[in-house]
Amino acid sequence: MDLLKRLCETPGISGYEERVQEVIREELTKVADEVKIDKLGNVIGIKKAKKIPANSSIPKKVMLAAHMDEIGFMVSSVDKDGFLHFAPVGGFDPKTLIAQRVVVHGREDIGGVIGSKPIHILEEEERKKVPQLRDLFIDVGLKKEEVLKMVKPGDFVTLDRNFKELNNKIITAKALDDRVGVYVMIETLKQLKEYAVDIYAVATVQEEVGLRGATVSSFSIEPNVGIALDVTIASDIPGTKEEEVVTTLGGGTAISLMDSHTISNRKVVDFLRNIAEEYKIKYQTDVLLGGGTDAGAIQRSKSGVPVCTVSVPTRYVHSVVEMCHKEDVENSIALMTKFLEKVHQGEF
Numbered sequence: 001m002d003l004l005k006r007l008c009e010t011p012g013i014s015g016y017e018e019r020v021q022e023v024i025r026e027e028l029t030k031v032a033d034e035v036k037i038d039k040l041g042n043v044i045g046i047k048k049a050k051k052i053p054a055n056s057s058i059p060k061k062v063m064l065a066a067h068m069d070e071i072g073f074m075v076s077s078v079d080k081d082g083f084l085h086f087a088p089v090g091g092f093d094p095k096t097l098i099a100q101r102v103v104v105h106g107r108e109d110i111g112g113v114i115g116s117k118p119i120h121i122l123e124e125e126e127r128k129k130v131p132q133l134r135d136l137f138i139d140v141g142l143k144k145e146e147v148l149k150m151v152k153p154g155d156f157v158t159l160d161r162n163f164k165e166l167n168n169k170i171i172t173a174k175a176l177d178d179r180v181g182v183y184v185m186i187e188t189l190k191q192l193k194e195y196a197v198d199i200y201a202v203a204t205v206q207e208e209v210g211l212r213g214a215t216v217s218s219f220s221i222e223p224n225v226g227i228a229l230d231v232t233i234a235s236d237i238p239g240t241k242e243e244e245v246v247t248t249l250g251g252g253t254a255i256s257l258m259d260s261h262t263i264s265n266r267k268v269v270d271f272l273r274n275i276a277e278e279y280k281i282k283y284q285t286d287v288l289l290g291g292g293t294d295a296g297a298i299q300r301s302k303s304g305v306p307v308c309t310v311s312v313p314t315r316y317v318h319s320v321v322e323m324c325h326k327e328d329v330e331n332s333i334a335l336m337t338k339f340l341e342k343v344h345q346g347e348f
């Protein structure tokens with residue numbers, strides 16, 4: 001899990017992915033035949049087919065996509081008292097942001113706290129309201145002149161949050177969405193032995209702001225089939241009705257049937273499901289009404305691509321601390337490894 005820890009703790013919001021991009025480039029270089037970075041910043045690891053399948057002259061192209069960007073903020077202004085105001089990059093749940101430590105990536109990294117009015121001076125009515133982003137600011141504890149030496153509008157801000165295992169099964173961190181998907185992708189390439197397809201493992205940029213990295217990379221790759229590796233909602237928590245539970249933590253890797261961007265290709269779903277059954281890989285299926293993945297962009301590229309998403313069920317997605325189960329991560333790697341070893345047989 002050392003690599004997952006490093007991936008989660010390295011900063012990189014949508015559009016400013018350079019630092020995490022470098023970690024991924026380094027790791028993919030160890031496992032891929034070739035690694036490229038395109039103009040938008042997508043890191044593409046290519047593994048060429050080890051054998052050409054019978055009755056075919058060229059191997060199929062399989063695209064995996066896991067997004068490297070995390071949600072965060074951009075500094076929009078510094079006020080007269082040195083407080084930073086910010087714009088969201090991707091959709092944090094604002095009620096989870098109050099009193100969180102952050103890192104402002106200015107001329108150098110400086111620490112800050114997301115401040116709000118203390119409860120002691122809130123009006124009765126204000127106490128009842130759910131906080132909005134515009135009510136929040138970043139306090140770095142310095143006067144304006146000192147702040148301006150280090151910070152300027154456009155600098156990006158991430159959470160200051162360590163990766164922590166709660167016990168030998170549960171992981172908590174920031175940005176598990178979707179560094180855990182990147183981790184699954186890299187570990188799958190490590191475990192893979194025989195495969196008869198060309199694999200394009202893409203760590204995409206700017207997923208959280210509209211699937212932008214996957215849009216351009218799928219156009220250049222022109223895959224025959226695409227799988228997005230992401231997180232899905234584990235909503236098995238108090239206050240959720242039974243029928244609202246999308247997936248459960250520890251319930252296995254999740255094969256997506258539908259989300260708000262994509263209806264998964266039925267043949268690809270069945271192929272994944274059959275592999276899970278055959279190799280006794282614990283899995284669940286998910287139907288997610290809010291949110292989507294890079295699969296939505298891959299599916300719509302060129303003349304269309306059959307796609308599906310394979311996810312790690314995650315609690316508290318888009319909050320300041322997300323939670324995954326190690327066995328779900330392992331089952332996702334196992335499913336993807338077998339999928340790549342067999343996908344040349346798929347009729348799609």
Ligand SMILES: [Zn+2]
Binds near residue numbers: 177178207
């Ligand atoms: Zn995601």
